[in-house]
Amino acid sequence: MREGENCERMLPVGFCNTWPLVMMLIHMLAGVSYATASISILESGAFLIPFQSAKKSSTTMKADVRRQRQKRAYSPMLLKGIRRLAPILTVLIIVIIWQGIYTAEVYPSFLIPSPASVLETFVESVQDGILLYHLSITLQETLIGLLIGVAIGSSLGYIIANVPILEDLLSPLIVAFQSTPTIAYAPLLILWFGNDIQSKIVIVVIIVFFPTMMNTIAGLRAVPEGLRDVFKVMKATRWQLFTKLELPAALAVLLVGLKTSATLAVIGAVVGEFVSVNEGLGSMVAIARNQYDTPLVFVGVISLSLLALSLYTLVSFLEYYLLRWRRFGRT
């Protein structure tokens, strides 16, 4: 372990470990989800727009913005092309800076390995199947947890929205549960549900359940009384009211929330994998860190952020398709 020896000579003990780096990257991943959470709040406001009567001002505002944009756009085609390429450009710049730091030897290579070595490790881990194996485990935990969490969260949300007394009864418990950091009770869950994927699924379920429930309640409460009256005078059954009014109305808010939940689910799975190191990308990162295999840590972290990003994009597409009516504002 050449790099380890280097480390102990040159740096304080805490830095030997790549742990801070990993934590930083995980926080970055979390940062993505917090950012998307704030976006989704804005969008859930947008969901209400068709229901509100005072919408003219917002449309004129949008028109103003559009006009301003058009004024600035001297060559729309070129601008559009640049805007498409912009994210790739950002990644490219980061890689160049990364390479620069490596070449200048600002930090030893076991802390910041070269982009090339990370790429090499990536190719290797794909070839020997390690990456895909761990990825599939994390994906399973995330998706199953997400599914169960959304199912429980939306059902409970529906019940609470219809039985207000339950909200008063359950809210202290739910809020307490929710404000406790998951990592604090994760060991307990692993003790109860074992080292395998079940315990991680439980963590994901707990993380996903709360925002889903809150979004369901918000969605149901946003259904205007006027629409309920329309269904009542048409003699709709309770079931019809649910399937044709409440469910689609809640779906609009739920899908926006699901984008946040999807990234939260990945975090939940990784937290579980860190606490009980076994299988999955989180465990792969933890093991690689213990072995000072920093390139593999990078591969794991980048794969995780790609996984979260893919899930986010998938839900965005689903939302784009299912909520296409929202794109038609007032003309």
Added chain:
Amino acid sequence: MQIAAEGAVIEYAMAGGGHLAALGPVTFIIEDGTFVSLLGPSGCGKSTLIRALAGLEKPTRGSFRIDDRIVTSPSTEVGVMFQSANLIPWRTVSENVMLPLELAGAPKSQRNNASKRILEPLGLSEYETLYPGQLSGGMAQRVALGRVLIQSPDVLLLDEPFGALDAMNREKISMDLLRIWSQQRQTLLMVTHDVQEAVLLSDRVLVMSHRPGRIIDDVSVDLPRPRYSEMIYEPAFTEVARHLRRAIDRA
């Protein structure tokens, strides 16, 4: 079908105890196939009356009747239109119009045909595939009217359906309503606060007092049918309108 109220009173329990009298007592009979308007100052309980006849509110005392049925719940024989269009934002125009048939379990082909048949006379054929967010206020109310008409109700209860529209739109859509009504002759009760609109459309106008609303005047409009918009300049029209104006001012 006949609409009737017999000593109907609606009171709401207030938070600090006690009751708020919203309506009545009101007693009236609206004969089958007549177009009756309900005029009155705002907050007099007109909407409450419509909601009660629709089966959305229950009278504290007395009763509301549609033919021989005491109203306790909504009925598909009664079509109700509210002040706002209340369209479902994720459904297109035709999907909104089809809703009552869908709830009644009608097959899809029948729903499609009915929707086409209803949308055409309302001038909405081209807008079938638009979403409510793309419609103007007037068009949205036309869709709401179509949604009520598609279930072929024998009774129409309209609660200030065109109140939020500008004068031009209002006149056009109310003349369309008049044309459709004269072909189908539903028993129609419409709440309005516009005297001219009430006189131009109705066979009879009921005037309500301030809260709690009671019927304080009952005026027959003996203008010949078919009615047309220029009628408002005729002496017979202005006479009725003036009478109603005075009745409202006394209310």
